Amino acid sequence: MDIIVCLKMVPDTSETEVRVDSTGKNILKVRLINTTNEADNYALETALLLKEKHGGTVTLISLGAQNVDEVLKMGLAKGADRAIRLTDGLFETGDAWTRTYALYQAISKNKFDLILTGCIASDDGNSQIGPSLAALLNIPSAAYVTKVEMLDNTKAKIDRELEGGILERKEISLPAVLTIQTGINTPRYPSIIGIKRAGSKPLDVFDAAKLNIDPKIIESLTELQQMYNPKVEAKAQFISGSDDEISEKLATLIREKAGL
């Protein structure tokens, strides 16, 4: 089974403050560590586990400048076979549509049974590229997948996460795009031997011209106007009174904040 995994490099902001830069259109990128998007890491692990079980290859694909190679090399160190990086100024300035189309052009030149990617990117939070890619490739897709089980070479049984602890179980024919939810598995660490071997695995780089992409087609459909930090509440406001009064005030508060 040949699997393509789309990886995105994102700044790790889960543990840090995020500030807006002077343009008001981007975050201040200083003092942030770049890493593989969390959900994509689970997608990669899903691919590696399927490869271990059913054989085949894992190809990584990512968009961005040369520093994205760090993410690709990490995937290669963990056991992927080859990597592709798409890089072009046109992709950088684009939106989800731009990036989806670039991935589509690169992927459609490859043989594959399955495309895996994360269900959401921690930076833009779009949850868009996986199913959009499936639409361009005209193959089925499933989002927020929490379990993948191969039935045979052409069919997989999957679970998708819905709200309130409910999941949807379905059968999907291959080739297909699955966007993987975090927690589906435990992503592995690369070994030192894997790290050492990653250097000799193929990593190809393509730009828009090499992919025959018409710049007009990939013009973005949306435009970010401005970003800002949402207001935060002041700290520790004590609620006092009798236990009964406290309960009443707390109940109102919880109802409001939890949206009961």
Next chain:
Amino acid sequence: MIAVLIEHREAQIKDISFEMLTLAHQIANTQKQEVSCIILSDKCQPFADAVKNYCHNIICVENDLLNNFNNQIYLPILEKIITETKPTLTMIGHTGFGTDLAPYLSTKLSMPLLTDIFDVELSPDRLLIRRQMYGGKITAEIISKKLPAMVTVRTGSFEKILTSSSAIKGLNANITNVSFDIDQSILEKSKFLEYGEVPTTGIDITKSDVLVAVGRGIKEQKNLAVIEKFAEDIGGTLACTRPIIDAGWLPKDRQVGSSGKTVKPKVYIALGISGAFQHISGMKSAETIIAVNKDAEAPIFSVAHFGVVGDLLKIVPMLANRIKELKG
């Protein structure tokens, strides 16, 4: 026209449908546009009845194959309806269904899509939305460069539409039934099997919007039951600190903190948690933190937004009753 895709599961209409209707009317009022609901189901009537006083038009597609959601079956039908009826804006819930459907559909329609939005401003030639980025640490304003466009709407961002709303008084929607021949071969590509429950051992506390966390202040294992019931009543998930895990009262996957999970729920209720360094690092980014602790000096109050100095074993049962009253 503003189109709203009605979401339902197992014969129940989902709240997000009514929330989107509130938003749809907000926009429609300023634009003098009409609101249309799209219902895809094996039995459309009950859903049409539920929304007919909240919209101008209803488009129903009834087919036995539409008894359960299946993105591949929904796609060609919605593609056809949207192409023919040309809504300026199509709204789909940012839910398990919507995230599976909207990006695919918008791409097929070559339409801009803005996902997980919580606010919309629409003028005749411009759509501006607000949404969060970077895990809620940033709010972004994004415009769609062309119309028509599609959005997926974040759940809980709008009140459910109410009968008393004056803007929609006297509405009684025209219902149009559209027939659609579903190509059976789609089932070969994508087939619904069943709904299942997420196994309880696999409860992921990082995904819960409301967490009720207990610490040493709970004192005895038997007190957990009250808290667990309370968590359930407010639609929350039970979490805890490390000593509770040490005592073997809850499984490891419930632990919040540096050796457990880092959580960012909308509401974090810390009960009897003093706020050890390792615990605080796992929960301080919650949107609203409510702490109940006997010790007014407990470090938990340095990160809490709301604090109660008191006995949780007295307050929680009373609070649970209050919540029940509020829920009616």
Next chain:
Amino acid sequence: MGIITITKEIRDAIIELGGTDAYKCYQCGMCTALCPWFQVEKVSFLVNRIPHNVKLGNVMASEDKKVIEKEVEELFRCVGCDNCLEYCPRGVNIGDIVRAIRRILIDYEALPKTLKDITTKIYSSGNPQGDSADKRNNWAKKLNVPLYSPELEYAYFPCCIPAYDAQVKRVAESTTKILKATNSLFGVVKDDVWCCCEAIRNFGAEKIFQEIAKNNISALDKAKVKKMIVTSPHCYTTYKNEYPELGSTIEIIHTTQIFAQLITNRKLKPTKPVVKKVVYHDPCTLGRQNNIYDEPRSVLKSIPGLELVEFENFNRKDSMCCGAGSGGLWLDWQKGERMSDIRVKQAVDTGADILAVACPYCLIMFEDSVKTMNLNLEVKDISEILAESI
């Protein structure tokens, strides 16, 4: 018998990053026996296998997910207490070898998530809590401690934990009380001096260590700091033994040193009795790694009414680690795997009322163990006990 093959590419990579001591080892096993993990029943940590495996290039050499997972867990067990180095007949610095391996792993994020998060927090906001850099001196503002300026004799850096953590803040507060009582001229270091990065260097984050250390040195240089008092032995050892290689020339003083000095010079005289039995725990970083054993004891002995007792066997250079070093503070091991649990039991066995410490890491670890084990023992920093007496 199988033939041993050496994976040269792994061996060479580790040696290149500082693991040369592996070749000194003759496998006597002393390190394993002396490692504090040896006292933790649930854990088997064969320290002497580390240099052996490095020589064979048999470190993270498998491609089996489970094997790698286990190996990562093992490689991050070493708390860098240097108890093995103290007694090694060949002077093998296990800490250096482990650090060399971790340096390879950290670039590929092969480290526990908790430690990865700590690195991110320190890199972006300068402290392991991930709080805003500009809140660092909030504690000092409340006590009207001025910012350091060149006319003051000392700069004071309380370590990130007392500066930010509500529970440990009291150490910075009592230190301030003591220094103020002696009319010592001191000010807090400006908030552009960040975490010393000792812990993250020990768990492998060398590049970030280098970057922040250089920033700290230039910030202190700009502020014209000549002498700096620190609360944490971890800051102490970094500024004293590691920053000079990067150009730092400031004189570094541990709080117990300045307290002892003030008492000797009769600038400070503890008068109020503290009628308690106190056992002092030597932090690895202060004692074994920097030979500061006597100052903390002399401070405690100067307090009227206080009876100082010693741990049986495990004192001074044989002190048992609290488990917080090299990231252990955040790894927060499971029940049954905590060195601090063993150590507080040893403290209780001495019959002491108070376990005195001189390190914020030890303070957190022991306080937590005392609470979880429901022991009748107070854990206090020396500064707190001294402040009570003046």
